[in-house]
Amino acid sequence: MEEDDLILRSKEGDLDAFxxxxxxYQRQVYNLALRMLGKAxxxxxxxxEALLSAFRGIGGFRGGSxxxxxxxxxxxxxxDQMRFWRRxxxxxxxxxxxxxxxxxxxxxxxxxxxxxxxxxxxxxxxATLPVDQRQAVILYDIEGLSYEEIAQVMNSSLxxxxxxxxxxxxxxxxxxxxxxxxxx
Numbered sequence: 001m002e003e004d005d006l007i008l009r010s011k012e013g014d015l016d017a018f019x020x021x022x023x024x025y026q027r028q029v030y031n032l033a034l035r036m037l038g039k040a041x042x043x044x045x046x047x048x049e050a051l052l053s054a055f056r057g058i059g060g061f062r063g064g065s066x067x068x069x070x071x072x073x074x075x076x077x078x079x080d081q082m083r084f085w086r087r088x089x090x091x092x093x094x095x096x097x098x099x100x101x102x103x104x105x106x107x108x109x110x111x112x113x114x115x116x117x118x119x120x121x122x123x124x125x126x127a128t129l130p131v132d133q134r135q136a137v138i139l140y141d142i143e144g145l146s147y148e149e150i151a152q153v154m155n156s157s158l159x160x161x162x163x164x165x166x167x168x169x170x171x172x173x174x175x176x177x178x179x180x181x182x183x184x
Contacts, residue, residue, distance in 0.1 A: 133168030
């Protein structure tokens with residue numbers, strides 16, 4: 001079934017149609033939330049909140065890119081969580097749990113450790129960016145959205161998107177510069 005048909009049926013209250021839309025985009029929604037918030041439990045909460053908000057607000061979808069509309073809702077849910085954290089800072093018990101070793105496939109232990117360290121440094125670098133630059137970098141370089149879609153998600157002009165992306169990349173290079181030995 002085409003996406004437009006699923007959206008139309010969702011607007012009419014068809015939960016199965018909306019669930020099919022969710023299945024198509026849930027990975028992108030979660031990845032955006034994870035990269036913006038930096039913590040899996042927070043990303044899961046933001047993803048759930050965004051999808052619930054999208055379900056409640058599907059009647060207000062006026063056309064265009066459904067993916068951009070959904071990612072905008074996700075970005076707003078992430079901003080809401082960040083504002084909440086600033087008002088009520090707390091130490092997460094999840095940070096104290098030792099993560100079980102993931103399936104490393106055919107990687108050697110050394111390659112696994114290096115790729116894990118690189119991933120951690122990239123996550124730290126992303127966390128240093130202002131929210132608007134982080135969002136632009138994640139949406140373009142990681143999620144692969146076009147400038148037009150990012151402008152729709154961020155509710156800004158194409159020039160602003162390009163500027164935020166450029167500034168974010170410069171800041172990432174500055175942060176990762178001293179850590180060049182980690183880069184492939």
